[in-house]
Amino acid sequence: MKSTPYLIRPNAAGKLTRISPQQKHYAESWLQELLQNHPELLPVEEFEEAFSHITPIGREIPTKAGPIDNLFISEQGCLVLVETKLWRNPEAKREVLAQVIDYAAEVSKWSFGELDEKARKYAHKGLIEIIRSSFDADSEDIPTENRIAKNLRLGRFLILIVS
Numbered sequence: 001m002k003s004t005p006y007l008i009r010p011n012a013a014g015k016l017t018r019i020s021p022q023q024k025h026y027a028e029s030w031l032q033e034l035l036q037n038h039p040e041l042l043p044v045e046e047f048e049e050a051f052s053h054i055t056p057i058g059r060e061i062p063t064k065a066g067p068i069d070n071l072f073i074s075e076q077g078c079l080v081l082v083e084t085k086l087w088r089n090p091e092a093k094r095e096v097l098a099q100v101i102d103y104a105a106e107v108s109k110w111s112f113g114e115l116d117e118k119a120r121k122y123a124h125k126g127l128i129e130i131i132r133s134s135f136d137a138d139s140e141d142i143p144t145e146n147r148i149a150k151n152l153r154l155g156r157f158l159i160l161i162v163s
Helices: 028-037 092-107 113-125 128-134 143-151
Strands: 006-009 013-016 054-061 068-074 077-086 158-160
Touching: 028 054, 028 068, 028 077, 054 113, 054 128, 068 158, 077 092, 092 158, 113 128, 113 143
Parallel strands: 077 158
Antiparallel strands: 006 013, 054 068, 068 077
16 A cells, blocks of 8 residues: 655645655755754654653764664653655665664663763763753753663663654
């Protein structure tokens, strides 16, 4: 069964059509940068409130399974892993699902220190500092190192495939 996506606006709706693979109007890097600069485009709060209000940690974050395209952290210390795809190859959908599951498995093995180190490499700030500077939260509302470590250990993060 094939479905057709629509772009719905307050006073209009339009059917979206697939761009030919030969047309190179957009690249995954463009989509990654768009999400990095505008994380509010991701409807994370619709999945669970703990993932609302996200801020970027970095792009192309390395794991043993390959790089995570975009990595975000929520105000409550939950991670959001984003894999971007342009879907030029419709057969790639199954591969992408396996890919993001592998990323999640690797991230769940990280310690707080490993994640903090990756954040410092890409954002030039530690995780707690990223959260504190991104959200107007009081010191007692900032997630602790222990809470973030527990979220990692339990695999409490959101995985999104954005195309």
